Amino acid sequence: MRLEARxxxxxxxxxxxxxxxxxxxxxxxxxxxxWAKANVWSAYQAIFDGAxxxxxxITETLTRATPLIFTGLAAAIAFRARLFNxxxxxxxxxxxxxxxxxxxxxxxxxxxxxxxKWLVFPAMLIASALAGALLLLVPAWLKLKYxxxxxxxxxxxNFIALLFVSLLLDGAMxxxxxxxxxxxxxxxxxxxxxxxxxxxxxxxxxxLAIALAVALALVIQFTRFGLYxxxxxxxxxxxxxxxxxxxxxxxLVAALSGACAGLAGVSEVAGRTGYVTLDMxxxxxxxxxxIAMLAGLHPIGVVVAAIFVGAAIVGAxxxxxxxxxxxxxxxVIVAVxxxxxxxxxxxxxxxxxWR
Amino acid sequence: MEYxxxxxxxxxxxxxxxxxxxxxxxxxxxxxxxxxGVLNLGIEGIMVAGAFTGWLTVYAGGHLWLGVLIAAAxxxxxxxxxxxxxxxxxxxxxxxxLGITLFATSLSYFxxxxxxxxxxxxxxxxxxxxxxxxxxxxLNEQTAMTVLAFACVPALWWLLYKTPLGLxxxxxxxxxxxxxxxxxxxxxLRIGAVIAGSALMGVAGAFLTLSAxxxxxxxxxxGRGWICIALIVFASWRPGKAMLGALLFAFFDAAQLRLQQxxxxxxxxxxxxxLPYVLSIVALVLVARKATYPQELMQPYIKGQR
Numbered sequence: 001m002r003l004e005a006r007x008x009x010x011x012x013x014x015x016x017x018x019x020x021x022x023x024x025x026x027x028x029x030x031x032x033x034x035w036a037k038a039n040v041w042s043a044y045q046a047i048f049d050g051a052x053x054x055x056x057x058i059t060e061t062l063t064r065a066t067p068l069i070f071t072g073l074a075a076a077i078a079f080r081a082r083l084f085n086x087x088x089x090x091x092x093x094x095x096x097x098x099x100x101x102x103x104x105x106x107x108x109x110x111x112x113x114x115x116x117k118w119l120v121f122p123a124m125l126i127a128s129a130l131a132g133a134l135l136l137l138v139p140a141w142l143k144l145k146y147x148x149x150x151x152x153x154x155x156x157x158n159f160i161a162l163l164f165v166s167l168l169l170d171g172a173m174x175x176x177x178x179x180x181x182x183x184x185x186x187x188x189x190x191x192x193x194x195x196x197x198x199x200x201x202x203x204x205x206x207x208l209a210i211a212l213a214v215a216l217a218l219v220i221q222f223t224r225f226g227l228y229x230x231x232x233x234x235x236x237x238x239x240x241x242x243x244x245x246x247x248x249x250x251x252l253v254a255a256l257s258g259a260c261a262g263l264a265g266v267s268e269v270a271g272r273t274g275y276v277t278l279d280m281x282x283x284x285x286x287x288x289x290x291i292a293m294l295a296g297l298h299p300i301g302v303v304v305a306a307i308f309v310g311a312a313i314v315g316a317x318x319x320x321x322x323x324x325x326x327x328x329x330x331x332v333i334v335a336v337x338x339x340x341x342x343x344x345x346x347x348x349x350x351x352x353x354w355r
Numbered sequence: 356m357e358y359x360x361x362x363x364x365x366x367x368x369x370x371x372x373x374x375x376x377x378x379x380x381x382x383x384x385x386x387x388x389x390x391x392g393v394l395n396l397g398i399e400g401i402m403v404a405g406a407f408t409g410w411l412t413v414y415a416g417g418h419l420w421l422g423v424l425i426a427a428a429x430x431x432x433x434x435x436x437x438x439x440x441x442x443x444x445x446x447x448x449x450x451x452x453l454g455i456t457l458f459a460t461s462l463s464y465f466x467x468x469x470x471x472x473x474x475x476x477x478x479x480x481x482x483x484x485x486x487x488x489x490x491x492x493x494l495n496e497q498t499a500m501t502v503l504a505f506a507c508v509p510a511l512w513w514l515l516y517k518t519p520l521g522l523x524x525x526x527x528x529x530x531x532x533x534x535x536x537x538x539x540x541x542x543x544l545r546i547g548a549v550i551a552g553s554a555l556m557g558v559a560g561a562f563l564t565l566s567a568x569x570x571x572x573x574x575x576x577x578g579r580g581w582i583c584i585a586l587i588v589f590a591s592w593r594p595g596k597a598m599l600g601a602l603l604f605a606f607f608d609a610a611q612l613r614l615q616q617x618x619x620x621x622x623x624x625x626x627x628x629x630l631p632y633v634l635s636i637v638a639l640v641l642v643a644r645k646a647t648y649p650q651e652l653m654q655p656y657i658k659g660q661r
Contacts, residue, residue, distance in 0.1 A: 032462075036469045069590075084449055148636075148643040151449070152585040156632045159578055165624040241499070290457065293450050326468035331461030338454045342446050 002249040003350040010348065017344035026334045028119065029053035029329060038323040050318025051311035057318070059200035063272065065303075065310030067092070067281070070208035070264030072295065072302035073216055074132075079289075080297050081233045082222065083250055085141060085266035087154030088261035089285025091132035092162030095265025095277045097165055099124050100173065103188045117190040124191055125266060133255040135161060140254035141157020143246055158329025166278055175275065184276040193271040205267035210303055213258065260283060279281055290338050296345070309334055359618070368607055369496045373567060375605035376497075377402070380559035381583035382590065382597040383511050384430075387552030390515065390592055391545045392528035392651040396452025397437050398556045399580030400459030401430045405557030410564035410571045411470070413480045425559050430557020431550045431630060433459055438549040442542055452632075456580075465518040477570035490510070498566045500558075505598065507555070512594040523613040524548055525631030528649035531656040542655050556580070583633050588646055600638075607631045 006013070033043045051061045071088045085290035102124045106114045113120055143197070169175075169182040186230035191267050193203040219224040228249045231239040264284060273280050291309055295301030318328035361367060365608055388395040390465040395401075409426030413419055426631060433455055440451040471478060483498035494502075513519035526534045559579070562570050582604060590596035611627035 032469075033463060071482050086453075086510065124514045142640060144635075145638050146643045147646070149588060151640060153636055154589065155578075155581045156585060156636055159632045160629050163625040163629045170623060170625070176571070261426075286457075288451075289450075289453055293454075324472075326465050326472075328461050328465040328468060331457060332465055335454055335458035335461055339451070339458060340451060342454065343444065345441065346444055346446060 002018040002353050004353050006349055013348040016081050016346070017348035018341065021337060021340035021344040025137070025333060026342045028336050030335055032332060033325055036325040038325045043319055043323050046319035046322040047265075047312070047315035049315075050322075051315035055197075056200065057314065058275040059197055059202040061307065061314045062206055062309045063203070063310075064199045064201070064314050065269050065273065065306040066098045066206045066209050067264040067284045068287055068291055068306035068309055069206075069213060069303055070260050070267060072263070072291035072306050073209075073213055073288075073299055074257045074260035075289045075292035076295060076297045077216060077220070077229070077260065077298055077304050078136075078253060079233075079292055080189070081229045081250060082236065083143075083253055083257065084151045085136055085137065085139075085154055085254070085257050085261075085287070086289065087136060087150055087157050088257075088264070088288045089283065090154075090158040091135045091159050091258045091261035091279050092268070092285050093137045093165045093276075095262030096269045096280065097168060097173070097184070098127040098262065099191075099269045100184045100187055100276050100323070102127045104185060104192055107188050113188055113190060113275065116247065117188075120188075121191055125263070125327055128266035129248060129259035130262070131259070132265065133258035136254045136258030136261070137251065140251055144250060155163065160178050160279075168230075169276065169278065173276070177246040182278055186275045187269055191270055192274065199270060200226035203271035205271035208263070208267065211262070213299040213303050216256075216260075220299065225249070225252065261288070264288075273274060276304075285333070289336055293338055294341055306343040307338075356487065357500070361610065361613055362523040364613070365493060367613060368449060368493050370612070371605045371611040372493065372497050372501055373605075374498075374608050375601045376504045377562045377567070377579055378507065378583060378586060378601035378604060379598055380562060381508055381580060382586045382601055383594060384552040384555030384559065385583050385587045386511070386590070386594060386597055387524075387594055388434075388549050389587060389649055389652055390528045391524050391548035392531065392649055392654065392656070393438070393453060393545055393549050394448040394653050395434070395437055395439060395455075395549060395552060395556075396449060396584065397553065398452075398458065398583055399578070400456030400463075401433050401553050401556040401577060402560035402576045402620045403463045404429050404459040404522045405560030406564045406575060407467060407560075407571055407661060409557075409561030410480060411466075413565060419483055419506075419565055422565050423558055425552040426561030427558040430560075431554040431572070433557075434550040434553025435546070437553065438546040441655065445657060447661065448484075448653050466570050467571060467573075477572045480562075480565070482569040483566040500562050500566045504562070508594050508598045515594065515661075527656075528651055531651055535658065540607055545656070556583075559583075567582050572580075581612060582635065582652060583614030585639060589635075589638050589640065589642055593651060598631045603638075604631055604635065607634055 033040050050057055054056055074088045074212050106120050107108035108114055117275050140152045142148040142153055143150045169184055172185045175183050175185045187352045193205050196202045196204055212259045220229060228244050231244055231245045236246050268280055269276060287309060291302055291305040312330045314335045319325060359477060385398060405426035408429040409422040412425040413422040436457050440446045441448045483500055485496050485498055487495055489495040523534055523539050527541050527544045533542050563575055577579060586597060586600040591601045608631045611630045614626045615624050
């Protein structure tokens with residue numbers, strides 16, 4: 001028996017592969033649910049209801065998906081060019097801190113904005129994007145100039161960034177009214193993202209995220225830069241040979257990817273929390289990588305995958321309250337889905353030859 | 356003067372060896388995988404899983420060394436899964452590794468919560484005791500696992516550089532076609548290396564629950580696996596240098612803890628905590644240009660293809 005690449009990608013093979021991966025994941029997790037002494041059917045029912053069962057559930061799922069779309073895009077664009085950015089977590093915090101810093105800097109003693117909010121608001125978004133971009137440009141530059149592996153540096157920078165945020169929350173950006181709890185002063189109310197629906201946490205960060213996904217999809221598909229990104233990712237040496245400036249392309253990709261992750265930070269601060277804390281992201285940066293992979297590195301796919309992962313988290317949360325299965329099952333579902341999709345997609349591209 | 360007193364402090368060196376132990380196990384594990392040409396980003400999760408199963412074995416009444424063995428077996432099983440994905444099938448080593456980390460971590464946490472649904476403080480075990488009967492200072496405050504870790508260094512060196520298996524293994528990461536030409540199965544060799552390396556990573560995790568602490572808690576691995584991935588570049592994939600790197604990192608980690616206590620409020624404590632990570636990056640920048648990566652690292656080997 002051996003495997004042979006299919007000449008053409010088969011649509012039905014891809015569908016079958018995705019279906020097989022989902023069934024496999026559900027089966028594995030069913031075993032875990034039985035182990036936790038719960039009824040499999042009611043547990044899955046509780047997950048689904050918790051994620052999509054009511055208006056409130058749907059808004060919670062989308063709220064959870066919003067930062068995941070941003071970090072998923074950050075990973076997708078970087079991985080496309082084979083720049084392995086594992087540092088979206090740190091870049092998210094950099095973006096969040098930059099947003100609050102702009103708000104503090106441009107607010108006077110009386111708590112009024114110094115200039116029109118129509119100027120401060122875009123400045124805040126740009127500052128967050130820049131902060132995230134800078135945090136990834138450093139490892140990208142180290143990779144190009146000194147050949148330092150970016151997987152390692154971006155990972156280590158996550159720890160450094162989080163400690164730096166902790167430093168700021170203890171010092172320059174300490175909220176004096178928070179009774180010693182490490183959190184930043186609140187973002188100015190005029191800078192907050194508007195809510196999309198009454199009596200729900202869903203905010204316009206979701207629209208920004210989807211717009212960004214569409215824009216990135218168009219850029220990758222239809223522009224010269226997009227072609228360069230795909231070429232550098234497919235084969236950097238061949239791309240250089242063809243006259244593509246791979247250094248410039250990689251630096252641009254790094255800036256773009258870091259900016260996406262930075263926007264995740266401002267979206268969380270301005271849309272949900274209102275201030276920066278050290279636990280504002282339960283690993284959104286890392287989940288973004290998983291989401292990008294589930295999406296096959298396609299920006300539109302990222303939106304779908306982020307909603308799936310958001311639903312798993314929100315649903316598992318509700319399920320654990322209802323039937324007492326630990327919430328960690330959400331991460332197991334996501335991990336098993338990732339690994340099985342990876343395998344299934346491979347077999348969709350290959351043909352088994354019995355000989 | 357203050358700094359000299361710090362260096363003379365015996366407790367510092369005790370802490371250095373203790374902090375270095377899981378890093379030595381982990382880095383040697385990474386070394387085995389990468390020398391054979393396979394990146395294993397599953398290390399962080401494999402350490403969590405090893406820490407959990409090792410601890411659970413002892414908690415359930417097993418002997419401490421049985422706990423270590425079970426942790427190694429857990430690591431080996433996860434390593435086998437990784438090898439299946441990236442050696443048998445040529446899937447992305449980055450993604451599969453991160454997937455394994457997420458899978459192993461979440462499954463361990465899930466299993467812990469299922470087994471201990473309502474505990475306020477983590478259940479404790481009787482951990483490895485220090486080897487007090489040894490008469491060498493500093494060493495007599497370490498446990499047998501630390502000794503085992505440092506004994507693994509020359510053992511691995513001997514395996515890699517003095518045996519035919521070691522030669523084949525190193526060649527599998529440099530020029531798999533040459534290995535195949537000698538009639539050796541590259542795929543099997545790589546799978547074996549990943550399984551063995553992952554077993555070491557499992558033991559690295561077990562050290563945390565069976566020796567450094569006496570219970571299992573969430574986030575206890577806390578990036579140590581990623582540090583090992585950084586250390587191996589710094590060590591240019593050599594066992595001796597890997598140990599040196601682990602000791603160096605442990606030294607800065609131990610020193611920053613003490614400086615935090617003695618240095619007073621001159622600098623915020625976060626600066627000290629950042630120090631080991633910043634220095635790791637600096638060290639990588641210094642060595643990266645000269646770093647001789649295994650030539651075929653991350654390249655899947657498919658028989659009959661070049």
